[in-house]
Amino acid sequence: MLDVRGLTVTLPTETVGITALDGISFDVKPGEVLGIVGESGAGKSIAGAAIIDLLVPPLKRTAGAITLAGERIDHLDAQAMRKVRGRRIGYVFQDPMTSLNPVLTVGRQLIDTMRAHLDITRGMARRKAAEWLDRVGLPNPRETLARYPHELSGGMRQRVVIALALCADPVLLIADEPTTALDVSVQAHILQLLRDLHEESGISMILITHDLGVVSKMADRVAVFYAGRVAEISTVTELFEDPRHPYAEGLLQATPRPSLTGRGHVIQQIPGVMPALGKIPGGCAFHPRCSRASEACRTRVPELREEGGRSYSCFHPIGGKAQ
Amino acid sequence: MLSYVSSRVLQTVAVLLVISFIAFLLVQNLGDPLAILLPPDATLAQRDALVRALHLNQPIVARFFSFVVDMLHGNFGISYRTQEPVAKLIAERFPATAELAFVSLLITIVIGIPAGVYCGVRPRSWMARAIMFTSIAGVTLPNFVVGVVLIAVFSVRLGWLPSFGRGATVNLGFWTTGLLTRSGWESIILPAIALSTFQVTFVIRLLRTQLMEVGRSEHIRFARARGLPDRRIWYVYAIKNTLLPVITIMGLQLGNIIAFSVVTENVFAWPGLGTLFLQSIQAADIPVIAVYLIFVGAVFMVINLAVELSYPLIDPRILKRTS
Numbered sequence: 001m002l003d004v005r006g007l008t009v010t011l012p013t014e015t016v017g018i019t020a021l022d023g024i025s026f027d028v029k030p031g032e033v034l035g036i037v038g039e040s041g042a043g044k045s046i047a048g049a050a051i052i053d054l055l056v057p058p059l060k061r062t063a064g065a066i067t068l069a070g071e072r073i074d075h076l077d078a079q080a081m082r083k084v085r086g087r088r089i090g091y092v093f094q095d096p097m098t099s100l101n102p103v104l105t106v107g108r109q110l111i112d113t114m115r116a117h118l119d120i121t122r123g124m125a126r127r128k129a130a131e132w133l134d135r136v137g138l139p140n141p142r143e144t145l146a147r148y149p150h151e152l153s154g155g156m157r158q159r160v161v162i163a164l165a166l167c168a169d170p171v172l173l174i175a176d177e178p179t180t181a182l183d184v185s186v187q188a189h190i191l192q193l194l195r196d197l198h199e200e201s202g203i204s205m206i207l208i209t210h211d212l213g214v215v216s217k218m219a220d221r222v223a224v225f226y227a228g229r230v231a232e233i234s235t236v237t238e239l240f241e242d243p244r245h246p247y248a249e250g251l252l253q254a255t256p257r258p259s260l261t262g263r264g265h266v267i268q269q270i271p272g273v274m275p276a277l278g279k280i281p282g283g284c285a286f287h288p289r290c291s292r293a294s295e296a297c298r299t300r301v302p303e304l305r306e307e308g309g310r311s312y313s314c315f316h317p318i319g320g321k322a323q
Numbered sequence: 324m325l326s327y328v329s330s331r332v333l334q335t336v337a338v339l340l341v342i343s344f345i346a347f348l349l350v351q352n353l354g355d356p357l358a359i360l361l362p363p364d365a366t367l368a369q370r371d372a373l374v375r376a377l378h379l380n381q382p383i384v385a386r387f388f389s390f391v392v393d394m395l396h397g398n399f400g401i402s403y404r405t406q407e408p409v410a411k412l413i414a415e416r417f418p419a420t421a422e423l424a425f426v427s428l429l430i431t432i433v434i435g436i437p438a439g440v441y442c443g444v445r446p447r448s449w450m451a452r453a454i455m456f457t458s459i460a461g462v463t464l465p466n467f468v469v470g471v472v473l474i475a476v477f478s479v480r481l482g483w484l485p486s487f488g489r490g491a492t493v494n495l496g497f498w499t500t501g502l503l504t505r506s507g508w509e510s511i512i513l514p515a516i517a518l519s520t521f522q523v524t525f526v527i528r529l530l531r532t533q534l535m536e537v538g539r540s541e542h543i544r545f546a547r548a549r550g551l552p553d554r555r556i557w558y559v560y561a562i563k564n565t566l567l568p569v570i571t572i573m574g575l576q577l578g579n580i581i582a583f584s585v586v587t588e589n590v591f592a593w594p595g596l597g598t599l600f601l602q603s604i605q606a607a608d609i610p611v612i613a614v615y616l617i618f619v620g621a622v623f624m625v626i627n628l629a630v631e632l633s634y635p636l637i638d639p640r641i642l643k644r645t646s
Contacts, residue, residue: 052548054544054547054548056544078553082550082551082552082553083550084550085547085548085549085550086548086549086550086551087550090549091545091548091549093541093544093545093548095541098540098541098542099541099542099544099545100542100545101542101543101546101560101563101564102542102564102638102640103563103564103637103638103639103640104559104560104563109546112551112555112559113549113550113551116549116550116551116552116555117550148639148640150639150640150643161545164545164549165548165549168549168550
């Protein structure tokens with residue numbers, strides 16, 4: 001469905017360009033949910049925004065091929081790109097408090113979005129808007145159409161955001177930390193809603209999150225990002241039971257697991273912190289924090305290699321063949 | 324909504340009363356109306372009659388009360404200078420000033436809003452830079468300098484437009500208008516431009532700053548991610564979020580034009596309120612000055628009231644904040 005090859009994003013500065021995403025590659029199969037995980041600053045959201053060419057300036061996409069359903073979408077002109085956004089690829093932002101226009105009604109925003117892409121009358125759009133509000137589980141859809149965002153709770157707003165992202169029937173949904181800004185109890189509802197919608201329509205999905213718990217519940221496969229590169233891409237089961245990349249393993253060990261007996265269970269930390277943009281060391285970006293690092297890791301960048309249906313970029317993978 | 328409206332109206336009335344009281348004290352304490360209004364050979368009976376007619380024999384609170392009641396009945400006192408009712412003097416001059424203010428507001432809207440939107444949407448284009456550069460002149464040059472330059476170029480050198488007066492007017496009974504005759508329009512163009520230079524540039528700069536800020540907001544990014552057309556995003560989704568400050572400033576400016584176009588009216592010998600005010604000051608015509616002050620206060624308050632009552636139509640969150 002979506003294929004991303006060598007996606008590179010740079011942050012131009014006065015003298016040199018700082019690389020924010022360094023030749024990222026991954027793909028999303030039809031009907032699949034791909035989780036993208038990593039610490040904040042790893043480049044997850046940048047990757048999402050780069051796909052629909054909506055990077056916050058001065059970030060710029062400088063290389064890479066993006067193919068959606070067999071069609072290259074990385075060199076489209078503004079008008080053609082507009083027809084990809086919303087119509088082919090829906091996008092859900094992190095914070096429902098800020099992503100809705102505060103001075104326009106929910107209905108207005110839905111109707112405008114549908115009419116930007118679908119050839120329907122205002123009345124039809126209105127009916128479909130009410131249907132969408134019903135589908136995302138908002139009570140009294142007809143009345144809610146006339147509501148302004150400030151009259152809705154955070155969870156309701158995120159439901160509206162999801163309806164807005166899906167209302168023009170895209171084939172791919174990119175959800176960028178869709179539950180991070182919400183209360184824990186609301187998070188579960190929103191995740192359930194996303195899963196229901198995914199099962200109903202079979203839409204492909206990219207779920208960007210820093211929460212491995214979310215990924216384990218939602219995703220089929222997971223791409224682990226580290227410092228602007230892909231560390232590992234595996235199925236959820238593979239990643240959780242048999243991670244290849246030492247960073248992926250560290251991330252799993254650093255995640256607290258809820259259990260009754262788990263108090264006192266030691267949470268292992270990965271030593272050190274992820275390097276900031278522009279301060280990424282040579283060789284494998286993870287080597288200063290890695291217990292398996294060798295001379296090769298300090299000098300050469302490990303390529304993302306495929307092995308048995310999964311990929312990882314490491315010279316000394318755990319339980320796998322050395323590169 | 325009802326409580327919002329009534330609280331605004333009550334505030335307006337309260338402020339108007341305060342202004343009236345100040346103006347009243349002015350009339351009471353400056354000059355001796357008896358000395359001015361009575362002939363030198365007036366009898367004691369005539370003097371007593373006038374004292375009673377002007378309520379001078381009553382305590383100050385009662386006099387203020389009857390001053391207000393008189394005003395509510397349309398009785399604003401008598402000019403020392405022309406011995407005519409003040410109401411008549413102001414009513415004669417008001418249409419000229421109001422039309423001048425109206426035309427310059429029109430210029431402000433027609434030029435300022437599109438130019439401001441353009442500069443906010445494409446702040447880096449050479450056009451926007453050129454507009455911003457020239458607008459510095461508009462902000463810094465005083466109106467009368469602009470007026471003199473306009474007269475020198477268009478009236479004296481080119482001879483296209485008249486340099487003074489209102490041209491031919493048409494009496495509609497309640498209103499004398501210059502906007503129905505060719506010479507009226509020709510006469511109003513130069514003073515209206517002179518008066519609007521500041522507002523136009525101010526609106527451009529305000530809109531630009533506001534739009535640049537709103538353009539960075541998450542909800543505009545989300546609107547883009549949904550593939551809404553650029554025109555719709557800027558002229559509906561973004562501009563509606565910038566209207567509160569713009570309308571507030573334009574309202575204040577309209578009040579300013581009506582109240583203090585003194586200098587511009589003088590440069591163009593425009594027979595409006597500004598000219599009347601200057602004449603009254605020169606003649607120490609206290610009743611006219613006092614009523615003029617109240618009138619100006621009323622104009623400001625009414626415009627402000629209209630602006631505030633329009634807020635909830637633009638931003639529904641206002642009602643929530645105040646209730």
